[in-house]
Every structure is written in C-alpha cells, then in structure tokens.
Amino acid sequence: MSVRIIADSACDLPTSVMEEHGITRLSLTVHLDGQDYKDGETIQPKEVYDAMRNGKAPKTSQVSPQSFKELFEHFAREGQDCLYLAFSSELSGTYQTAKMMQQEVQETYPDFNLQVVDTHCASLGYGLVVLRAAALAKKGKSLDEIKELSTYHFEHMEHIFTVDDLEYLKRGGRVSKAAAFFGTMLKIKPLLHVENGQLIPLEKIRGAKKVLKRMTEVMEERGVDLGDQPIAISHGDDLERAEQLAEMIRDQFGTKDIHIHQVGASVGAHSGPGTIALFFLNAPYK
Template identity: 30%
Template sequence: MGAIRIVTDTTASLPPGYAAAHAVEVVPQVVLFGEESFFEEVQLSYAEFIRRLKASAQLPTTSAPPPGEFVKAYQRQLAAAQTLLSIHPSSEVSGTVRSALTAKNDSLPQADIRVLDTRTVAGNLGTLVQLAAGWAESGVSADDIVNRVQALIPRGRTYFLVATLEYLQKGGRIGGASALIGGVLQIKPLLELKSGRVEALEKIRTHHRALERLKEIVIEQCPRSPDAHLCVMHAGDLPAAERLAADLKSALGFAEIPLYGVGAAITTHAGPGTLGVGFFV
C-alpha cells in the first residue's frame, strides 16, 4: 500500500505547527483589499489583516486558491505519496473544492487525488483533517479514510455568533440567514452551518443571551465522549473563546477543548469577534 498524504487549505484553522509536524499541505486562501491580493498566512498574517481591516474604507473580499496553487501542492505531495486526500470547506460557502477539482482534472488526471467536500469549515474541517492525517499515519487505507470522513460529515454540528451581520451580508455568504436582514443588523442571531450553508437558528436580542443559548445547545446536543471532538472557534477574541471553553469543560466534564483561531478568509465573511463551536453527534 502506498503512502497517503493530506492536502487542505487555510479555512481548516489547523493548530500552529500541526501541518509541518504531520506533512499536511495547507493551500492558502486569497484575501483581497481593493486591487491588492494576498495569500492568507503566507503573505498576510492575521495581525496585519486585522490592522488593514480597521484602516480600510471598504471591506475585503476573498477568493478560493487558484488551481495553479493546488497543482503545485499536489505535485509536492505526490513526490512522497501515491494517494492524496484533498479535504476542503463546503462548496456552498467556498469555491475551493471547484478549484481543487479543476487542478486535478486538468493537470493531474492520472494521479490518485480524492477531493472531499466536507460541507463544513473551520473547527470541524480542522478536526476531519487531523483525523484523516492520524489514520493515514496509522496505516488505514485511503478508501477507509474517505469512508470514515464521509460518515462523519452529516454528524457535524457548527453553531456560531457574529458581532454583526454586516460581514456575512456584504460577503454574500449569508445563505438562508438572509431572512434576518432588513433593519435588524443589530440583533444577535445564533447561526448554524446546515447542509453546508449558513442558516439562522434563533434571533436573540443581546450578545449575552445569545452566548448563553449557544452553551445550552452544546450541553443539550454534544455527546459526553472524546468522539464528539468538541472545539471552540474565534475570530480574534481569544479571551472570549477561553471563557466559553472553560464553561463547556465544566458543564460537560471534558478535560480539554481545543481552541481554533479562524483566519483572515473566514473573518472576512463572519467578522471580527465571531465565536463558535463545532462537534460531532
């Protein structure tokens, strides 16, 4: 059996150092400020992104990594592996899967590259990438890894709060939550990623109440098991993420809950101050 390598992208919000330690190739998303474009994390750190965001008169935009970036990533990984698993965010919120498929089909049609649309993003995507990498290192076959990942996808749950709906609205990623727009940008909706799309779960008037409701939902739905892979995500608000994780650890009896800082591409669409949770049921 040939070696298996994992490819993903910066929306997986992998912990610092993880990719290098496990030979995971991370293809950068593209962040644009006006006519200037940057590869996320490669040419634009998160701190610099936030500085530019605060100083810019117009909101940034994003685009998926171009197919050429995937071709280069795949060629690097194929030098050491026979099979690549390319694991990416929901095609409902990102063009990444389409770009990866274009790279495979146009440039490397003979290679064994499996492109997976996880129907999720950020923490749960990162969890799936880390599980796949661990299974590959343990000698699990590519077919079995794909089957395991696909079995987990419909079990994923992602809930989040945004500081304002402005970013989701202007970035065009608001999905079914568009019903919330219309003079109500000040409400604090509880949102979910459902069937790969951003949907409104509940309308709540204050951030405090929305946060309390988020905790209630996790306590109601999250299995008391390591297999839940519960994580907390944040866009530039580590203290709030730490408080949420501490509350959930206490309520659920977990020793650890990983914290994932989402990158510039996700923050472009959700906005700074976004706080979320991901787990599998």
C-alpha cells in the same frame, strides 16, 4: 505516512499544528487595499480584523488552479496517495477547481491515487475533520479507510456560531441587508449553524451575554459523548470570550480536549471580528 492529507487554509488550523500533523496546506487569497495576500502565509487574521474595524472590506478568492495543479503533479511524480479535504463547496469554488485539476493531472498520471472530497464544513469544524484524517494517516490507514471515516466526521460535524456584527456577513452576501439592519438596530445577536454546507440562521438572541449560554444549550441538545470527543472553538480576535465558552463547556460536560484558534483570514474576512464558533460531533466519536 501512507496517505498525504491536503487541506486549504479555510480549515483555520495554525501553521504549527498543520506542520506537526504532516498536513499540506493550500492558501486561499485575501484581497486588501489593492494587494493580494496568501491566507496564513503573507497575511495573518489580526491584520484582517484590524482593517475591518477601520472600515475596510477585504475580499477573498479560492485557491488558484495553478496551485492545485503544481501540488497534485508533485505528489503524482512521487507516487504518493493523497486525500484533499476541501472547504465547503457552498461557500467557495475551491472544491470545484480542485476537481478540475484532479481530472487534468490524472489524465497525465493515470496511476495517481488522489481523492478530492467536499467536507461541507468551514473553519475549525473543517479543521477537526482534517486532524482526524491526519491521525489516521499516521497510523498507516489506507486512502479508502481515511476517506470513509473523514466522511463520517464531516457528516456529523455541528457548526454553531455567532457574529458580533451582521454587517460583515451582509457584505459577503450571507445575510440580507434588512436582516443586518434590524439586527444591528435591535442589538440582536444571531445564532447560526451550517446545514448542507450553507450558513443558516438558527435563532436571534437579544444581548451578547445570553449567546454563549445558548450555544452550550444547543450543544447539549445536539451533541453526543461531549466529554469524550475533541471539540473546537474559533474566534474573530476575541480570545477572552472563546476561553469563557471553553470553561463553560468544561464545567458542564467535562470535555478535556478543546482546540481554540483564531478564525483565519479568509473566513474571517466574511464573518468579521468578534465571531465565536463552536464545533462538535452529533454522533459517537470514531
């Protein structure tokens, strides 16, 4: 490939998919039971969800500076152009660390053509951006061309999601204690979205059955050319509901290309089991 695409594990693309598309992955760290694990390498999402169901509270940390430095230096020595598409800087410090390591490595290798971009995306919304970039790289597009089109995709990527229990987001500081308490007490299912890289509450819906229908309604309100673009659904160990949502979307919009994968360990440690997330473009697919 003319350009090497780099992503971190918060894109929630399985290892097999990343290998198939020639994407290089850097893993965030999951801290559980006093041990450190590499997301997608030494710990899998199911282990994290089972631990959370048993009352455990896993923590996460960003990709280490050393991991960035070693990888960037490796490609610099090879003279390989690189584009690192990063997890939202509003949800992790990974992007800022990458920028620091970029500057350090490019001081040693001034000809190293590396771009580091904050996608403002998470989970498979981020993953769809990465897959588009990888497809362009396979076609031999230049770094600037891939960066430009990737920017278009992440600027128009919608994230619509719900969680099974607001307690998990509360632990991670994503919602207030009061919101989590009342949401649980009243059996309210929150519908959230991502705005400028941040998690923003959208609506409160009473009852789990109504949530999926409302997600397709929001998709219809915001989406463009829904039958002709790839969309993605990620889930927190709830494949049945993810497939139910996919079937609703196929029936309503005729969408053919639907990616369904688990929310990875690093994102799932905050969103928890039972999460359902939907990702699509609010502009024409390019």
